[in-house]
Each structure stands twice: as C-alpha cells, then as structure tokens.
Amino acid sequence: MNLNDLPYIMARCLILTIIIEVGIAIILGYRKKDLINVLLVNIMTNPIVVTVPLYFNVKYGLLERNIALLILELLTVFVEGYIYKKYLSKRKINPYILSLILNASSYLIGVVINYL
Amino acid sequence: MKKIFYLIIGVLMSIPLFVKADMGSPMIETYKASIKNPEGAHVYKYDSDRRKYLVTSEVLPYGKEITVWYEEEGYAHIEENNGTVKLTDITPVVKNYSVNLKDLLPSDSAIVLVDQEIKKGPAEAYDGTGTVIPAGTKISIRFFDSVAKESDHWVYVEYNGVKGFIDTLGAKIAYGKINDQQYMTNKLTVVKDPKTGEEIKKINVNTIIKGEVYVVDPWSRSYYLICDDFSGLVLEFDLAVKNDEPIKYTILQDMNIFETIDEDAEVVGTITEGTVINAIYQFEDKGFLGIYYEKGNIKGWVTPTYDMNSSSWHQYIELYADYEKENLDYYLSQNEEVSSEEDIYYEEDEPQSYKNPKETLYICIGIGFIICVTGGVIIALVNKKKKDKK
Numbered sequence: 001m002n003l004n005d006l007p008y009i010m011a012r013c014l015i016l017t018i019i020i021e022v023g024i025a026i027i028l029g030y031r032k033k034d035l036i037n038v039l040l041v042n043i044m045t046n047p048i049v050v051t052v053p054l055y056f057n058v059k060y061g062l063l064e065r066n067i068a069l070l071i072l073e074l075l076t077v078f079v080e081g082y083i084y085k086k087y088l089s090k091r092k093i094n095p096y097i098l099s100l101i102l103n104a105s106s107y108l109i110g111v112v113i114n115y116l
Numbered sequence: 117m118k119k120i121f122y123l124i125i126g127v128l129m130s131i132p133l134f135v136k137a138d139m140g141s142p143m144i145e146t147y148k149a150s151i152k153n154p155e156g157a158h159v160y161k162y163d164s165d166r167r168k169y170l171v172t173s174e175v176l177p178y179g180k181e182i183t184v185w186y187e188e189e190g191y192a193h194i195e196e197n198n199g200t201v202k203l204t205d206i207t208p209v210v211k212n213y214s215v216n217l218k219d220l221l222p223s224d225s226a227i228v229l230v231d232q233e234i235k236k237g238p239a240e241a242y243d244g245t246g247t248v249i250p251a252g253t254k255i256s257i258r259f260f261d262s263v264a265k266e267s268d269h270w271v272y273v274e275y276n277g278v279k280g281f282i283d284t285l286g287a288k289i290a291y292g293k294i295n296d297q298q299y300m301t302n303k304l305t306v307v308k309d310p311k312t313g314e315e316i317k318k319i320n321v322n323t324i325i326k327g328e329v330y331v332v333d334p335w336s337r338s339y340y341l342i343c344d345d346f347s348g349l350v351l352e353f354d355l356a357v358k359n360d361e362p363i364k365y366t367i368l369q370d371m372n373i374f375e376t377i378d379e380d381a382e383v384v385g386t387i388t389e390g391t392v393i394n395a396i397y398q399f400e401d402k403g404f405l406g407i408y409y410e411k412g413n414i415k416g417w418v419t420p421t422y423d424m425n426s427s428s429w430h431q432y433i434e435l436y437a438d439y440e441k442e443n444l445d446y447y448l449s450q451n452e453e454v455s456s457e458e459d460i461y462y463e464e465d466e467p468q469s470y471k472n473p474k475e476t477l478y479i480c481i482g483i484g485f486i487i488c489v490t491g492g493v494i495i496a497l498v499n500k501k502k503k504d505k506k
Contacts, residue, residue: 006477027120040494041495044495045488047484048484048485050484051481051484052481052484083495087499
C-alpha cells in the first residue's frame with residue numbers, strides 16, 4: 001500500500017462502508033430519516049478507524065495495529081449505538097445490537113472483498 | 117428479507133472453514149502393512165525434548181496388520197496408538213506395487229546425488245530391486261500428480277531396464293534445472309558434498325553464481341550448483357535472486373547497510389529516509405526481505421527485519437513501483453552524488469512535488485478527527501431540526 005494514496009483509500013473505504021451499512025439498514029426496514037443518521041454516523045467514525053490503526057502499523061507494528069483496530073471498532077460500536085439510541089425513530093432492534101450488526105457486516109464484507 | 121440477510125451473514129462467517137492450511141511437510145497416503153519381524157515390532161514414541169525416538173514396552177506381534185500414516189527417518193508412524201515402529205520391522209501388505217503411468221506427471225531430467233537403490237513401490241517399506249543408481253547419474257524422473265496422491269517425494273524411474281521408485285527427500289536428487297535465473301550470495305556460503313555432507317568450498321558474499329542451479333527437494337530448502345570448478349549443495353537462504361527488472365523501493369526510515377543478511381552482520385554504511393533503491397538482487401522469505409545495495413564503495417544488504425527487529429518490513433521500505441518519476445531531484449539534492457547513472461532509474465518527465473508518505477498519514481489522521489467532530493455536530497444539528505419540526 002502506498003501511503004500517499006491514503007486519501008483515496010479513505011474515500012473508498014468510506015463509500016464502501018456507507019453502501020454496505022445503509023444497504024443493510026434498508027434490509028432491516030429502516031427508512032429515510034434514520035438512514036440519514038446511519039450515513040452521518042459512518043462519515044463521523046470511519047475516517048478515524050481507517051487512519052489511526054495505520055499510524056500504529058507504521059510506528060510500531062502489525063500487532064499494535066490490530067490491537068488499535070480492535071479497540072477502535074469496539075468504541076465505534078458503542079458510539080454509534082449511543083447515537084442510534086438517541087436519534088433513531090424506529091426501535092425495532094436494540095440500537096447497540098444494530099450498531100454491532102452494521103459494523104460487523106461492513107468489516108466482514110471488507111475482509112471478503114480483500115480476500116477476493 | 118431478514119432470512120436472506122441472516123443467510124448471507126452465515127455464509128460469510130463460514131468462509132474460514134473452506135480455507136485449508138498448507139501443511140508444507142512431506143506426507144504419503146496411508147497404506148496397510150504387517151509386522152514381519154518374527155520377534156514382533158517394538159513401538160516407539162518421539163520425545164520432542166530429546167529429539168529422539170524412545171522405545172516403549174509395547175510390542176506388536178508378528179503378522180499383525182497396521183496402518184502407516186507416514187515415514188520419517190527410518191520409522192513408520194502408525195495409526196494404532198499413534199506410535200511408531202521401525203520400517204525394517206514391517207512390510208507393506210501390497211507387496212507388488214503396480215503403477216498406473218497415467219498417475220504420473222511428464223518426465224523431468226534429474227541428477228542422482230547419492231547412490232540410490234530402486235524400490236518396488238513408492239515407500240521405504242517396499243522391497244528393493246537390487247539395482248542401485250550411482251551418484252552422479254543423469255536420469256529421467258516422474259512425479260505422481262496431485263490427484264493420484266501416492267507420494268509427494270517418491271518418483272518413478274527406469275534405469276538399466278529396471279523400473280521402480282526412488283526417494284527425492286533429503287537432497288538425494290537434483291532436478292528442475294532453473295533456467296533464466298541468476299543468483300548472488302548474500303552471506304559467506306558453504307557448499308557441501310551431498311553424499312557426505314562435508315564442506316567442499318566457501319563462496320564469498322556478493323558473488324554472482326556462474327553455473328547451473330538445480331532444485332533439490334523443497335523441504336531441505338537447498339539448491340544444487342554445478343559450476344566449472346565444483347558442484348555441491350547450498351542453502352536456499354544463502355542466495356539472492358536477480359529480479360527480471362530492477363525493483364524500486366523507497367526507504368521510509370534511516371537504516372543500516374549490513375555486510376551480509378545474517379542477523380549479527382557488521383554494519384558497512386547507512387541509508388537515509390527517502391532514498392530510492394534500485395533492487396537488482398534481493399532475498400525474500402516469509403516476511404523477511406534483504407535487498408542488495410551498492411553505491412560507491414559501499415556494498416551490502418538492507419535488511420529491515422533484523423535492523424528494525426520487526427516481522428513486517430513494509431513499514432520501513434515501500435515499493436516505489438507506484439510512483440512515476442517523483443521527487444528524484446529532491447533525493448539527489450538531499451543525498452550524496454551518485455557514482456553511476458545505473459544507481460538511480462528515472463524517466464524524462466517533469467519532476468512532481470515531493471510527498472513524504474508519513475506527512476500524508478498525519479494529515480489524513482488530522483482530517484479524520486476534524487470530520488469526526490464536524491460529523492458529530494452535524495448529527496446533533498440535523499436531529500435537533502427534526503425535533504423542532506415535530
């Protein structure tokens with residue numbers, strides 16, 4: 001990976017994440033007003049989750065990068081869950097479970113895409 | 117819809133089940149054998165601390181049928197109680213092995229390195245034919261194809277009218293002459309006699325190998341060299357491969373240049389952050405990278421794995437290939453004059469402005485935090501608006 005391409009990589013990751021998470025939210029029955037929140041929440045969290053682990057990777061190593069990624073992903077689940085709890089109008093699923101489902105899906109699908 | 121969603125998630129999470137690990141160690145298909153020693157066969161267990169086979173009190177009686185998993189160092193690992201017995205104590209149940217030539221891959225020319233008796237079947241336990249192929253003989257060999265799964269390392273041969281099998285394991289045969297490839301030693305390289313294991317010669321570091329290079333069994337990680345004045349075995353780790361075209365790398369952090377790729381090698385120079393290396397020879401193995409670097413009087417190896425004590429060299433060296441002609445003038449202005457034009461490769465385009473990769477990373481992290489804060493504010497505002505409307 002070329003670090004100078006990082007802005008493009010960030011944009012690509014954000015777009016893919018939004019597509020996957022909004023798509024799954026639609027499948028789960030969420031509609032326009034709530035989808036805007038899903039979109040905004042990912043714009044808020046995704047760039048940090050992409051770039052900060054990379055810093056640990058470059059500065060320290062892969063192990064530290066994986067630890068940082070794990071911590072950030074968990075934090076993201078909680079933060080997004082809190083925002084969903086506060087602002088989502090539809091309460092079909094527990095907001096923290098929803099956040100976990102959306103984040104796990106986007107992570108796993110990302111892994112599959114990389115594997116392919 | 118929900119069912120489809122859960123089904124997709126289930127399929128995705130089961131993907132690891134279908135990924136098989138590469139075992140990388142020699143195995144043969146199990147075969148039936150019987151105990152041929154009239155006094156029975158002692159069962160051995162392998163002691164990994166002492167690294168030897170220790171005899172147990174258990175004895176398998178004469179004539180007992182057993183299943184052999186694989187053979188190693190004169191012992192047969194058997195299914196029964198996970199022990200081992202000596203190969204000399206057993207005989208395969210199928211005494212007369214019959215090969216199906218369709219199971220064999222096309223011939224490959226080879227050189228026998230150690231005297232080898234042709235066996236009647238593709239395993240140590242099969243009887244010998246009495247015909248020995250002397251060391252130094254050039255011969256054609258045929259491996260089993262992966263579908264037949266008879267053996268990874270026994271090969272079919274015909275010699276002096278006798279047909280049978282010999283074992284490639286243990287650097288007994290050199291085959292698969294490597295054409296169109298050149299090598300350079302990356303350390304003081306010891307050449308050994310395949311028959312005796314004794315040292316024949318030492319080749320100095322940074323010597324380009326002139327001669328023929330053959331593969332021996334992949335598990336011994338060796339090459340067989342035939343040069344004008346000697347022939348013998350060298351370790352694969354001692355040779356760096358010449359790249360078809362020089363591969364360009366950018367150094368991301370100041371590093372040492374070492375005399376060889378050994379972990380305790382002497383430092384002969386330093387290479388600074390931002391330098392572009394034109395890698396003509398390099399050695400790469402399981403995350404380890406060693407690049408030959410020559411500039412002026414300095415000749416040595418850049419080895420980030422040992423230098424930085426890291427299993428991931430990518431954080432210290434980056435493939436330049438993604439760059440076009442970038443920042444060459446910047447590097448030239450920052451570093452010493454290059455002694456030869458071949459040290460640096462560049463195109464005739466206009467130079468573009470230099471971008472330090474780490475600076476890009478820090479800027480992107482900064483942007484990420486700004487977006488995070490801004491995003492949070494926007495979420496709060498958007499939802500406040502919604503509440504007010506209600």
